[in-house]
Amino acid sequence: MLYMFLLYWNQDDGPDPSDDIMERHFAVLRRAQQNNAYICSEAIGGTDGATTVRVRAGKPTLTDGPYAEAKEVMGGFYILDCKDLDEALDYAAQIPDASHGAVEVRAVRFVPGWPYSIGADRERAPFE
Numbered sequence: 001m002l003y004m005f006l007l008y009w010n011q012d013d014g015p016d017p018s019d020d021i022m023e024r025h026f027a028v029l030r031r032a033q034q035n036n037a038y039i040c041s042e043a044i045g046g047t048d049g050a051t052t053v054r055v056r057a058g059k060p061t062l063t064d065g066p067y068a069e070a071k072e073v074m075g076g077f078y079i080l081d082c083k084d085l086d087e088a089l090d091y092a093a094q095i096p097d098a099s100h101g102a103v104e105v106r107a108v109r110f111v112p113g114w115p116y117s118i119g120a121d122r123e124r125a126p127f128e
Contacts, residue, residue, distance in 0.1 A: 001123050002039065002108035003088040005078040009101035011046050017096075024096040032080050032091065039119045043076040072101055079108065081122045 017025075032038035052063045075097065082088040085105075092103040110124035 001082060001084065001088075001125060002119060003080055003082050003085075003091075004106050004108055005080065005088075005092055005095060006074055006104040006106070007076045007078070007095060007097040007101065008072040008104065009075040009097055011073050011075075013100070021096045021100075024094070028078070028091060028094050031094070032078075037080045037082060037091075039079040039081060039122065041076065041078040044074065046075075047073050075101070079119065081119065 029038065029041070047065055050065050052065065054061045054063070078091075078095070080088065080091055082091065085107075088105050092098055092105050095103045097103050107125035109127045111127055
């Protein structure tokens with residue numbers, strides 16, 4: 001089953017992760033690759049470069065910054081193929097963001113007719 005891991009960090013801590021934090025991310029990556037669980041992962045920029053788009057009455061409105069003001073902001077994600085939620089939570093506890101920010105775990109949903117290109121052969125949760 002595919003799970004998405006949303007990584008949250010406190011941007012007051014600065015933009016550059018320490019070598020120790022990155023080595024812990026690489027350890028999670030290696031474990032997931034060894035278990036054929038790794039699908040993809042990315043880091044994303046901070047809120048300084050964010051723009052929020054809303055369309056109301058057919059007209060787009062742009063707002064500088066994130067949707068919500070918060071100390072912790074999303075800094076990246078993983079998508080991993082786990083046998084169950086327990087395994088997903090085990091991975092989440094090893095992601096370094098869990099020890100100084102937060103890791104939110106969600107099942108990836110199957111949408112009939114969607115043209116999946118990444119992990120198309122992997123199981124997704126039913127769309128309910």
